[in-house]
Amino acid sequence: MQNIELPLVLFTVLSQAAVGMALLLAVRSCGCAGGACATTPTIAGTGENAPGSRTEWLTATIVMGVALLASLFHLGHPEGAVRTMAHLEKAWLSREILAFGAFAALLAVAALTGKAGAGLRAAAALVGLVALYTSGMTYAPPAMPAVHNAAPLGFFLLSALLLGASFGSWFAGEGSQPMLRAVLLGSLAAALAVYVIVPCVWASGGTVMQMTARAWLASPLYWARLVLGIIVPLVVMIRSPRIPRWMGPLVLLGELAGRAVFFGATVHAAMNLGAPY
């Protein structure tokens, strides 16, 4: 196994948790328009009966802040981080930093003002999704045939939904709980299918893809993630009428283990130079 790139594991998983929270906050506010959140607490000072307490926005902001902080530890020279937006015309990494910077700023405005109107909620969700897309492109380099495709984007979107629903349930009113449960249940089922099928597809691909499939399946972290991060939560959610509070930390641990496999076990094309591809 290569280096698991811990700072990148933390940056991607935590930033996706923040995107998932913002996304489901926006979805919840759509539900509120139909009166589904009648029991949702009002936003302090606004009297507006919309989802998203100040604490929830603050939590998402802190999670995103920790993600950005963790990303600095990935750099050999963190003092040069300010220059990472110098190549917006070509480098997905530059675009990723810009998009997540804008997303963090929107979260911070919502948290500081405590007045996240419909426009701000929609903007945070939209910019979060754009940022997620830039991550999906950044971590799909041509050098890694197994993930030089839409797989990273799919993985990241699933992470956002799993984490957003699990942690969102901590803050949501009773009216939104069934919707969050449905999102979590659906994402867990999709994650189970994706994380079982994708290595099988790789196993039938070219040599480097096959090496990646073997490396993933040989990793204890892959199995820990599959069992503790997907199967156990899925079984619990099938039986439980609402998301238990401990679901967030459990899913987070699963996502961290899964991301460590993504960064540590995905095989680089150069590993096979001189042998058949």
Added chain:
Amino acid sequence: MTTQKTSLPRQRAFLVDVERCIGCFTCAMACKNYYHQETGVVWRQLYPLDEAIYPHRERAFFSLACNHCENPACLNACPVKAYEKREDGVVVHHQDRCIGCGNCIRSCPYGAPRYNPVLKKAEKCSLCHERLDAGKQPACVQSCPVRALRLVDIAALSTTDAANAVQYPAGYPEMPQVNPSTRFIMPRTPRVVRR
């Protein structure tokens, strides 16, 4: 074994004559000696061909460094513009601009950029561009005792080289989107002599 042409007016490149190469590592040592790379950091490396590709008792090798690609994955991935593609096709890494994010290392399909753990920055073969500008040959090309490495311009290859050169031999990833400039002359099957 398709060959993709270059659309550039000029593209300096390595021509690796695998038939001539005896696997002596002199090119890799010359590079290391000239640039004094840190322990474990290599810009030019020899890769023995797998028996599935070259099934003979005699061994064959690919001597590889950066391929100075037409559409470099390293350059496209670098967030701080530390890479430059010169007019002669050489892809130069400007280490003073690098912040050590490792994105070029993850992105290059040929493993050319390496991480320097002392400087905490990436580095790679820049085709001895200062030597080229002074009218000299790259250190590896100059050192090879059997002339297995040559510096060519693939926008103006001789007819013989163009006829013999291969861009994507077995054992080397086919990446048309980056269009690597290195070309190979493949080894002949050894003649079996009955005793």
